[in-house]
């Protein structure tokens with residue numbers, strides 16, 4: 001599904017990712033953990049193709065294609081989804097309008113027919129029910145005045161509608177209490193499947209109790225310091241990041 | 252027959268001996284009736300078979316205009332206009348003068364029509380193609396006329412109203428915007444050649460939305476339009492003024508006047524979508540749009556609502572205003588002004604509170620992209636008698652890129668202690684975060700921009716009648732093309 005080799009990336013001329021190798025197979029869920037500032041969000045932006053995040057060396061191959069050839073929206077249409085750490089507010093744009101516009105933009109690029117209002121609402125209903133999203137939330141401006149939990153549920157709703165092949169979820173647990181976390185995790189788990197891979201970025205082990213990953217990687221100073229199975233998360237919880245970020249570069 | 256020789260013929264046949272010296276000589280030397288003088292005005296008036304009082308009114312306006320100076324207080328810059336270098340009667344395109352088929356129309360323009368989803372026969376009409384075949388909307392227009400007549404509503408070209416309903420026109424014309432009002436309105440009073448007249452009788456709710464669009468079937472609209480709408484006691488009308496497609500004129504002056512009169516309990520909803528040709532990316536060409544629009548809420552409990560979406564024109568100078576004279580009268584102004592490339596817009600409103608318990612609402616949204624400049628200029632005045640008057644003003648500016656400008660110039664004059672005036676203003680920029688978020692969900696730059704800007708304008712767009720709102724939404728996207736990223 002996704003093959004990252006020797007990836008170096010700059011942000012504003014400063015090297016943040018310093019040689020990342022990562023291979024994610026179909027249907028696998030990988031977790032990336034790491035201290036703040038280690039480059040987790042940067043990796044997610046590089047994968048999405050965000051402007052200002054420049055790949056200086058290495059390659060990213062996604063479903064057999066070199067990602068660097070694709071624009072942000074083409075990557076989205078090819079099935080790459082990013083759940084944002086800080087979802088962005090769009091005042092005056094109702095969530096319903098946003099979701100419909102996005103879904104139809106993606107469908108158009110995928111060569112599928114656009115959905116009319118009725119078809120769209122039918123689809124939307126299925127997911128809003130599962131994620132406990134109110135009509136009031138759908139009417140409001142995207143993420144405007146949403147609580148932390150609402151914002152994250154809204155991200156999962158978008159993922160559910162857009163049906164990606166590969167989803168990066170950046171700190172989907174941050175700012176959530178335990179109940180909200182459970183709802184979000186359930187939403188994510190419901191979307192797991194043999195054809196869909198995920199990269200779950202988190203600072204805390206807690207999320208991984210609910211979204212159990214196949215592999216765990218520790219990112220420190222722009223490199224993967226260690227990889228292992230799900231038990232690595234527990235080890236991290238016990239020992240802290242100190243053990244992984246030791247050496248001259250330790251914070 | 253060429254346009255000049257045809258005009259010359261018309262002039263000699265209509266003007267006869269009377270204007271030989273002033274007028275026909277001009278034509279001999281210039282071969283076109285360019286420029287402005289009293290004979291031109293007499294010619295226009297004669298051509299329209301106007302009564303003496305109207306000719307006198309025009310001439311008074313003209314003589315006044317000669318003594319006036321073009322205003323310079325607005326934040327707009329343009330080369331000096333040579334008023335003697337323009338056509339005052341012949342300027343509206345005659346059918347023979349327009350393109351013969353869509354093949355002769357600028358493909359860029361047709362592309363815009365297509366994006367707006369305008370059907371082919373309407374495209375021909377908007378592009379000024381001479382269409383002789385009867386097409387759907389003509390018969391639609393006729394049906395409309397019948398239904399309106401049944402309700403007693405008068406809706407016709409203003410020149411026809413002058414002939415058919417002289418008492419109404421004489422009573423109200425210039426009663427809201429006097430001929431001496433301002434440089435452009437005074438010029439308009441002297442030379443107006445076209446426009447609409449509407450009269451809604453007592454207690455009548457106009458059975459349909461009235462649109463200039465239907466009137467275009469009968470005559471091409473000129474550059475000095477004069478519109479007069481009178482809503483009698485307890486009546487209601489929604490009027491749509493659509494310059495819904497760009498007109499391919501270059502640096503042409505449009506100086507229109509719109510007057511609205513509202514008697515007791517009357518309501519007028521006046522919606523405009525203005526998309527005149529804005530000029531190219533380098534600021535070449537485009538319409539200079541200097542418009543005076545004013546509503547007089549003369550009656551108690553009357554209500555006027557101006558909604559405008561301004562996306563076109565190279566220069567816009569426009570302040571639809573409300574004179575709230577009747578007690579409890581209400582004035583509303585909802586505006587979206589979008590400028591891109593080198594466009595300049597100086598627009599806003601005036602709310603003059605005279606009667607007791609009058610209230611007004613101003614929601615103005617300015618969007619600037621490219622190297623354009625957008626200014627909101629608004630006056631709220633509470634006269635000494637405006638006991639309990641209220642105004643709420645909200646001005647929001649949105650900047651796209653960092654080479655454009657947005658300015659807010661509110662003037663507040665409160666001469667009544669019981670009146671309340673509230674003013675809020677914000678300026679925001681479309682952030683890279685927002686665009687990235689949308690693009691990550693599959694939208695292109697331009698789709699993202701259009702959606703965000705439409706969200707920003709929503710409060711105003713939702714005031715438009717349904718079909719108009721859809722068109723306006725598309726227009727927002729189209730007018731911002733090329734400004735993303």
Ligand SMILES: Nc1ncnc2c1ncn2[C@@H]1O[C@H](COP(=O)(O)OP(=O)(O)O)[C@@H](O)[C@H]1O
Nearest residue numbers: 011012016034035036037038039040041042043
């Ligand atoms: N726009 C930016 N300009 C400059 N430095 C940045 C920018 N964004 C992130 N960084 C830096 O890149 C590093 C990695 O940040 P980030 O990827 O957000 O880390 P994480 O998500 O792991 O907390 C940090 O040192 C941060 O300061």
Ligand SMILES: [Mg+2]
Nearest residue numbers: 040041085171
């Ligand atoms: Mg982060």
